[in-house]
Amino acid sequence: MPRGNCQGQGWWHGKFRGCGYRLTTGREAILDILSRSEGHLSAEDIYIKVHPRYPNVGLTTIYRTLDVLSNLGIVYKLDFGDGRARYELAEGPKGAHHHHHLVCTGCNRVIDYADFIDEEVELLQQTEKGLGKKYNFRINNHVIQFYGLCDKCNGKK
Amino acid sequence: MPRGNCQGQGWWHGKFRGCGYRLTTGREAILDILSRSEGHLSAEDIYIKVHPRYPNVGLTTIYRTLDVLSNLGIVYKLDFGDGRARYELAEGPKGAHHHHHLVCTGCNRVIDYADFIDEEVELLQQTEKGLGKKYNFRINNHVIQFYGLCDKCNGKK
DNA sequence: CTCCTTAATGAAAATGGTTTCCATTATTAA
DNA sequence: TTAATAATGGAAACCATTTTCATTAAGGAG
Numbered sequence: 001m002p003r004g005n006c007q008g009q010g011w012w013h014g015k016f017r018g019c020g021y022r023l024t025t026g027r028e029a030i031l032d033i034l035s036r037s038e039g040h041l042s043a044e045d046i047y048i049k050v051h052p053r054y055p056n057v058g059l060t061t062i063y064r065t066l067d068v069l070s071n072l073g074i075v076y077k078l079d080f081g082d083g084r085a086r087y088e089l090a091e092g093p094k095g096a097h098h099h100h101h102l103v104c105t106g107c108n109r110v111i112d113y114a115d116f117i118d119e120e121v122e123l124l125q126q127t128e129k130g131l132g133k134k135y136n137f138r139i140n141n142h143v144i145q146f147y148g149l150c151d152k153c154n155g156k157k
Numbered sequence: 158m159p160r161g162n163c164q165g166q167g168w169w170h171g172k173f174r175g176c177g178y179r180l181t182t183g184r185e186a187i188l189d190i191l192s193r194s195e196g197h198l199s200a201e202d203i204y205i206k207v208h209p210r211y212p213n214v215g216l217t218t219i220y221r222t223l224d225v226l227s228n229l230g231i232v233y234k235l236d237f238g239d240g241r242a243r244y245e246l247a248e249g250p251k252g253a254h255h256h257h258h259l260v261c262t263g264c265n266r267v268i269d270y271a272d273f274i275d276e277e278v279e280l281l282q283q284t285e286k287g288l289g290k291k292y293n294f295r296i297n298n299h300v301i302q303f304y305g306l307c308d309k310c311n312g313k314k
Numbered sequence: 315c316t317c318c319t320t321a322a323t324g325a326a327a328a329t330g331g332t333t334t335c336c337a338t339t340a341t342t343a344a
Numbered sequence: 345t346t347a348a349t350a351a352t353g354g355a356a357a358c359c360a361t362t363t364t365c366a367t368t369a370a371g372g373a374g
């Protein structure tokens with residue numbers, strides 16, 4: 001079992017309690033799965049992973065919890081254009097690094113990349129600042145994604 | 158009636174015919190509406206605009222046509238995260254300029270901006286090139302969008 | 315520890331944008 | 345004009361997500 005868990009298993013408890021949310025079995029189970037899994041899980045993916053150990057956590061609770069987590073900034077809600085939302089821990093005990101996504105429209109594979117992240121982030125921050133001022137917007141999120149065909153899907157046709 | 162229509166009303170005919178698509182009343186009506194309207198129309202928006210003049214063009218045809226147009230690169234299919242797709246002419250007779258989008262999550266207003274487009278596009282091209290080579294991807298699309306609250310929605314709460 | 319308020323829950327039903335089915339119509343090449 | 349078949353519309357299906365509502369359980373007060 002890897003070291004590096006910031007504050008033990010309950011690192012999110014504070015954030016939860018601080019906002020008046022109750023700690024429940026379902027919520028802990030969902031966060032547990034999210035922190036054990038590599039990103040990009042759909043609600044159903046999570047349901048399937050949670051269900052064996054906690055058969056009485058319903059899909060509705062998954063959706064509701066993900067909504068809360070997303071609002072708290074604990075998870076990112078992602079949209080890769082395949083009709084279902086995906087979720088990944090914003091920054092878990094594993095200390096995942098900031099990255100963007102490269103989506104294959106052939107097989108829906110998603111590659112996390114961080115190669116040009118610094119330049120991208122710098123430009124994004126500049127742009128956010130400029131746009132925020134010009135249009136009087138309070139920008140609090142951005143999406144940058146590339147779509148294309150991976151080598152496998154590219155060869156196929 | 159503004160000048161500037163490149164090749165008259167039928168500028169898309171060639172692209173259509175060249176790909177084996179037939180020219181139908183419905184398709185012409187939809188393209189007509191798209192080129193007369195300012196961007197970001199949903200399928201239903203288009204249906205409502207087309208219906209008075211062509212009451213026998215159904216919503217199904219709207220969806221099917223938009224899919225064709227999107228595949229031909231004549232329209233962009235946009236997703237602003239509100240659960241319905243939006244469409245805008247990629248480059249019509251009006252000669253719309255390339256732009257990105259700034260989305261208010263409060264009122265769903267969308268602002269087209271082109272302020273940092275040059276820098277953004279340059280970085281995107283570099284990144285596409287680098288990522289394409291490193292991951293052996295044929296990248297053919299990207300999304301860059303900012304989300305936030307416009308001045309109105311920001312003040313409200 | 316027990317009680318009480320009310321947030322949280324699950325199952326089922328509803329929602330709503332989009333797609334599919336299929337019999338009919340219309341386009342276009344010959 | 346005709347024949348082949350692409351395109352169509354209306355209804356039904358689809359399916360991820362949300363809502364409803366009666367029940368359960370978290371956690372502060374005592």
